[in-house]
Amino acid sequence: MVGKIYHWIGLASLALVLLSSFSASLWAANLADGLTFYLPFDGDANAFVARGNPMEMGGGIGVVFVKGKIGQAAYCGHRGKNRYLSYLTTSPNFSPNIFAQQGTIAFWVCTDWDGNEPSERYCHFLSIRSGLFYLYWHRGALTFSSTIRSQARHHYAPTVPISNWKAGEWHHVAITWQRDAKTLKGFKRIFVDGKLEGEAKDVLLDLELTGALIIGGIDGSETFERIADASIDEFAVWERALSQGEIDQLMSLGKRGQSLASLPEVQKLAQETQRRIRKPLLPQKGNLLPNASFEVGTHPYRASNMSLRLNETTKVHGNFSACLDISHWTGTTIFASGLFVARQQVEHTFSVWLKSERRGVQARFGVYSAYVGGSQPYEPIFYGIEDEAELSTKWQRYSVTGKLPPSPNNFYFVRIAFKSSQPTKVWLDAMQLEEGKKATPFQPSSPIEVGLTTTKLFHLFHPDEAVRVQLSVFNESEAAKTVPLTVTVCDLWERVVARRRIQVQAKRLKKELKFMLPLGSYRVSVADAKGKILDEQVIAVLPKFDEGFESMGIHVAANETGAVLARALGCRWVRILDACAVTHWDIVEPKEGQWAFERENWIDGAIDTYRKAGLKILGLLFGTPTWASSGGSVNHPPKDLEKWREYVRRVAKHFKGRINAWEVWNEPYGLGLFEGKEELYLQMVKIAAEEIKAVDPQAQIVAPCTYWRLENIVAWTERLIGLGLLNFADVFSFHGYEGYRPLDFEKVKAWSCADGKLRPVWNTEQGLISQSFYRFLPDAYDDPYTRWIAGSKAPTAKEAAALLVKAYVSSLAAGCEKFFQYWAVPEEGLLPRLKSMSLLEFDNALRPKAVAWAIVGWILDGSKVEKVERRGNLWELHFGKGDITVTVIWNEGEPVSMNVSRGIKALTMMGTPIEGKKVVVGDEPVYLMRLRKRCGWICPKNFRLTAFQRPPHRDNFAAEGVLKSDEGGHT
Structure with missing residues (x-):
């Protein structure tokens, strides 16, 4: 028994x-299900598991590690010099680490303070500024705060008391949230030590979690009052709301001294994280930098001021060096490369030959990770190997050696910052990056290098001329063997429209290839026998616009290149914002009573540059100088409105007859660019109208520069109108960002005539981010600016072209007279970054969105909107000009097939004809053109047949013979 x-x-x-x-x-x-981000803090500050980017934005530098609940913890407090930790919620090249729809954040925390401490300070355990998403201690309680974006206010709940907490104790905290996908309403919960202590139900959660996830503080905090003053351990994020039982399991795990990292399923997620960001590489031999002695053009390199060019008169290797300018405006020029692959945590040596025109030029040079830290758009933190030197006026080799830091997918780039107190030139040659601890004699990355370029500004051609692309070959192999190359021309839809197969047997070759191409954007590529792309050149084909289009405005720099670009795209107007700030108060009167245009010729020179190009100007009254500011920044209104009156009077007199219209402030609706109330802005508009009209009665007053969506901005606008804004505005202005349908702007049209008077409506700023049309360079740069403008994803080049066309035609259809695109400047950071709001690629080639916008402006020039129809997902915008009607159509759902009647010409958004009797209509706008009274079709002004004829097949697909040249010669 x-x-x-x-x-x-x-x-x-x-x-x-x-x-x-x-x-x-x-x-x-x-517990592994839905785990998207996990920081055990055992070893370093990077994530053990990450759905997105796992890297700490400060590179882990300066993080203080202490004894944790399990292993190590990160300390965030005054003993750590206020060091909080920053991670990416979203990133252009990764999936998100956190989701607004639902989620859980859990961690262990040990505070330096008692929960009942009588203090007014805030201690933040976590924050996401973009969503105003906070968990903090204040007055003895924990608060889970979030923003209600549509109402521009915070929701400070739930709040739970933690007055029983004692300094030095470990506690477990978890927050969960979940919302309905349609209503965006849901719950927020706080769990403390495994118990549900607080809940807010039926809360509007229309937040976006796209900024930096800050642990132990709040982004931008400079004092310890908002730092956690606590140790934080086992920080984890899930893409789902954990249940009470799962929170219990999580806490029990920690009580037993067991980390999430010990769980086999979590270890599998960690392995997946490592596979995503660290591709295994074999040791690499030789020079890792392509075209490093600039023998076949300047790709893939760039100077921030677009001054990079080839030089034959002085060099170290081969036939060319590269030369760039350092201007007196900034005193700094950045040289940068595209991204390339190298082995992380391996010793590398970077070397470069440099010389300067004059002494005193400083150079900081190095190789950096494609992941750039920092949470502020214009404050990058670079990680890499670097050194600095003062340049000689004779060629000298400079080098730096070190281990390359971690970088997602092993991407790196070269960056050299040149500084000089005086204008000068700098030459570069024979760059080399190699594995090892010392620089070896220079060798090119490949014995045969190939490049493409054109001699045209913006690489822009016209339909009645041949597209001429220069192919360059530099061969350093011992024998000039025959090299097979294929040059291919693809349109925006990746259709091959031209191809040349070439056999090259030469030491040095320059060959001009000619193609006849219709309107549109094209990418010319050259590949070797294995199909590897060696170089590309983006080109555009546009009509010559003898006169610009009144409806098209732009933001371009006030130099000859900017003015030529504006006219090349068909623009008649330019707006004075950040591309040229010569009318801004802080520029024209930096010190009280000292007017810059009385001493500086460049201000009048900028305006004259625009005027000589035939451009009309929308000036901007904007930017309070520090001495006049009520809050110490350019975004605060003046403390004395009489000083504002004097500023308006002086610029109106000085620019009389040269500036056609004046807009009062930029985006003054209370989101950071104007720290004042509606009544004060109205007073400033009234003063501006009085002073400008007294000086120049023909000049138009443009206001209020509002936005068409978000409840708080709508309320701001309607309050302004109620206060009498329309009494002083000749033109009603707004910014149309994210508006791509006529329906989006109906409210704006109603605002503009709320007093019963019809007045013009101008969309004074709208643009969008886009990916590059280039493919030969990796688009994986991850810096604060890219994260700010692109979020987790940017439209492709083709998608962006379609969106910009829809934004433009929707503005016109809603009654807008003018549309100012933002922007068309060669941004400083283009390379290694490729994503951009600019209409320009890194080499100043026109992006497809620029070409599509110019073409639709040309087609609709002088027309009036007649009718807007919406049938389900199908939009039809009808425009008329005399006997011609143009219908712009697109479909927001699945593509549909439509019959094309006789006498109607169907065109793509690039202006090329669609053959056949049917047209498929999807997201991309299609143009249907016809005569009203008779069959046939008529072209818009300057629309020649050669603009859309298909090129002769034999010319664009002809094969070349074997191309030869003598060593060092040209063909």
Whole structure:
């Protein structure tokens, strides 16, 4: 009997062990399900598991590690010099680490303070500024705060007391949230030490979690009052709201001294994270930098001021060096490369030959990770190997050696910052990056280098001329063997429209290839026998616009290149914002009573540059100088409105007859660019109208520069109108960002005539980010600016072209007279970054969105909107000019097939004809053109047949013979 009892006890014990083991495995599986981000802080500050980017934005530098609940913890407090930790919620090249729809954040925390401490300070455990998403301690309680974006206010709930907490104790905290996908309403919960202590139900959660996730503080905090003053451990994020039972399991795990990292399912997620960001590479031999002695053009390199060019008169290797300018405006020029692959945590040496025109030029040079830290758009933190030197006026080789830091997918770039107190030139040649601890004699990355370029500004051609692309080959192999190359021309839809197969047998070759191409954007590529792309050149084909289009405005620099670009795209107007700030108060009167245009010729020179190009000007009254500011920044209104009056009067007199219209402030609706109330802005508009009209009655007053969506901005606008704004505005202005349908701007049209008077409506700023049309360079740069403008994803080049066309035609259809595109400047950071709001690529080639916008402006020039129809997902915008009607159509759902009647010409958004009797209509706008009274078709002004004829097949697909040249010669 006793034996049977022991037998059953043994079986029961075994069952308990098995059940415990099974339960533990279930816990592991459950807690790994939906885990998107996990920081154990054991070893470094980077994430052990990350759905997105795992890297700490400060590179882990300066993070203080202390004894944790399990292993190590990160300390965020005054003993750590206020160091909080920053991570990316979203990133252009990764999936998100956190989701607004639902989620959980859990962690262990040990504070330096008692929960009932009588203090007015805030201690933030976590924050996401973009969503105003906070968890903080204040006045003895924990608060889970979030923003209601549509109402521009915070929701400070739930709040739970933690007055029983004592300094030095470990506590477990978790927050969960979940919302309905349609209503965006849901709950927020706080769990403390495993118990649900607070809940807010039926809360509007229309937040976006796209900024930096700050642990232990708040982004931008410079004092310790908002730092956690606490140790934080086992910080984890899930893409789902964990249940009470799962929170219990998580806390029990920590109480047993077991980390999430110990669970097998979590370890699998960690392995997946490592596979995503660290591709294994074999040791690499030789020079890792392509075209490093600039023998075949300047790709893939760039100077921030677009001054990079080839030089034959002085060089170290081969036939060319590269030369760039340092201007007196900034005193700094940045040279940068596109991204390339190298092995991380391996010793590398970077070397470069440099010389300067004059002494005193400083150069900081190095190789950096494609992941750039920092949470502020214009404050990057670079990680890499670097050194600095003062340049000689004779060629000298400079080098730096070190281990390359971690970088997602092993991408790196070269960056050299040149500084000089005086204008000068700098030459570069024979760059080399190699594995090892010292620089070896220069060798090109490949014995045969190939490049493409054109001689045209913006690489822009016209339909009645041949597209001429220069192919360059530099061969350093011992024997000039025959090299097969294929040059291919693809349109925006990746259709091959031209191809040349070439056999090259030469030491040095320059060959001009000619193509006849219709309107549109094209990418010319050259590939080797294995199909590897060696170089590309983006080109555009546009009509010559003898006169610009009144409806088209732009933001371009006030130099000859900017003016030529504006006219090349068909623009008649330019707006004075950040591309040229010569009318801004802080520029024209930096010190009280000292007017810059009385001493500086460049201000009048900028305006004259625009005027000589035939451009009309929308001036901007904007930017309070520090001495006049009520809050110490350019975004605060003046403390004395009489000073504002004097500023308006002086610029109106000085620019009389040269500036056609004046807009009062930029985006003054209270989101950071104007720290004042509606009544004050109205007073400033009234003063501006009085002073400008007294000086120049023909000049138009443009206001209020509002935005068409978000409840708080709508309320701001309607309050302004109620206060009498329309009494002083000749033109009603707004910014149309994210508006791509006529329906989006109906409210704006109603605002403009709320007093019963019809007045013009101008969309004075709208643009969008886009990916590059280039493919030969990796688009994986991850810096604060890219994260700010692109978020987690940017439209492709083709998608952006379609969106910009829809924004433009929707503005016109809603009654807008003018549309000012933002912007068309060669942004400083283009390379290694490729994503941009600019209409220009890194080499100043026109992006497809620029070409599509110019073409639709040309087609609709002088027309009036006649009717807007919406049939389900199908939009039809009808425009008329005399006997011609143009219908712009697109479909927001699945593409539909439509019959094309006789006498109607169907064109793509690039202006090329669609052949056949049917047209497929999808997201991309299609143009249907016809005569009203008779069959046939008529072209818009200057629309020549050569603009859309298909090129002769044999010319664009002809094969070349073997191309030869003498060593060092040209062909």
